[in-house]
Amino acid sequence: MGQPASLAEVWRGPFQESHHVGHAVICDGSGQIVAAWGDPDAVVLPRSSSKMIQALPLVTSGAADARGLTTEHLALACASHQGAAIHVERVNRWLADLGLDDSALLCGPQVSRDTDLKLAMIRNYETPCRVHNNCSGKHAGFLTLAQHLGAGPDYVDPDHPVQAACLEAFETVTDQASPGFGIDGCSAPNFATTMHGMARAMAWFATSAQRSDTMSTSASRLVEAMHTHPELVAGEGRACTRLMRVASEPVALKTGAEGYFTAILPTRGLGVAVKAADGATRAAECAIAALLVRLEMLDAEHPEVKAFLNPPIVNRDGLVTGEIRPAPGLLA
């Protein structure tokens, strides 16, 4: 694997305290690399940054329309939500519409990341549920597709028809065979591809509205659902939500575990994939913000952008003790 490039610097006073490296690729709709940092051929698990690909069979199969899913459902299918009330209530209703409940989800429970809900649950001695898992919308989508296909309940089995459909979609949009998968935090298979493959897939999504085949029209609906409901894709305070809200043009942003981040830019016909080699979310957030500033989709001086592009490091007494800075090479 080629050497990673500088993504972000962590400063404390006059010292660069830490340094993040990684890979980033910007692709156009023809699959060509427009710009790259680090190694475009690095093979990486895109984790939750691939959720819009995992949601594709839900739409292409006709399952979404047969169930009357709205853009809110589709946004949740692509989401790493934070288990706030707005997410949990919608996924619970979705499961009820399928005649199912929390127990049908195979994603494991997760403590809500919504502070108010988390504290209320602790005070009520409530146990976190699977529906609070950030992937519960994706799993509700898997269950919807499984029912539509008449397939069994073990929808995270790599041999299950749902996962076979996900792999086929993944290889189609990345335009290369996947070298395999790892098991994700939510127990579903997560397929590997190169940084170039993932940026190419995001560019394919970005240009999907220009094409009329079923896969492309399905992709276009997912992209629209994501930028129409930024609060459902992540949640208040989160990078995806906040940066989608302040972008100068519609953009679909998606974080992934271990420092992954993707961007779909329909007005530019471009796709972006970022991976912090060390797995740090702070680096991936800084780098994706920097690349969107470079592309003039974000204003570097906007407070919502600075919160990720150049966040202060604030200590426990409220003092600013340092800051994170994007690597200069990303910005221009």
Next chain:
Amino acid sequence: MGQPASLAEVWRGPFQESHHVGHAVICDGSGQIVAAWGDPDAVVLPRSSSKMIQALPLVTSGAADARGLTTEHLALACASHQGAAIHVERVNRWLADLGLDDSALLCGPQVSRDTDLKLAMIRNYETPCRVHNNCSGKHAGFLTLAQHLGAGPDYVDPDHPVQAACLEAFETVTDQASPGFGIDGCSAPNFATTMHGMARAMAWFATSAQRSDTMSTSASRLVEAMHTHPELVAGEGRACTRLMRVASEPVALKTGAEGYFTAILPTRGLGVAVKAADGATRAAECAIAALLVRLEMLDAEHPEVKAFLNPPIVNRDGLVTGEIRPAPGLLA
């Protein structure tokens, strides 16, 4: 700054998902480098890994003996404790002995990392206090020294006699001028040094029992306090505590923020300093465990060691989805 070396790999199924690099130095009592990875001349803020140095003036000044401090007090002065009851009660008593309370601490409040206490405080609508801050023992030590010196209450001011004493101790034991400081998470100055300087300082501590000057006998008391009270230096579940307990010979271990870790090995007369360049704690813990296995201070097969040397990655449904592995070059 020279290139960092590989410290730890993060695997998920058949894929290396993330990779941590950094610097590590093992020094002997003469200040010579015994082994090094990455750049020994890299200038780094050692953060809480330098707490035993910051505690040195407390003892050398006579303040500790004048106040009748025990080995428990000295261990807490060197601690990044997790704000459990055993830590909070002792620091509160220490403050009361000084005629002070929580409000004298300048470290800012921190949510307790002890699960039971944290949940109980949330359920009782209690606000985290400064005494719960992982640095409250260090700050109680600063206050003790400030009183002994007849100095004012703003003991984190870089020009305060307490910090002047810390800087003098720091430059003495690292055996080089410090190029400056950053402000730490607890608002105290944190002095910078090279990786070599920090490893040399740890080796100086490791060999302190062989010398009879006041600084050395003071250092020896701090090292003994640390390995006598591993539960006070960090807490249940934490790397410092668990690895000190299972080491084959007495060792003082100290974590620091942003991926720092130090080890003092009195029986070998060696000091170790580790810095994960990206600031990741999981990498620093893995690397320090690997170096102590290399030095035959830890048994690689012991479950308590494997928990940091080669921990499984477990997902939200309890499945093992991957593991962290030390870079092969650290072990042998």
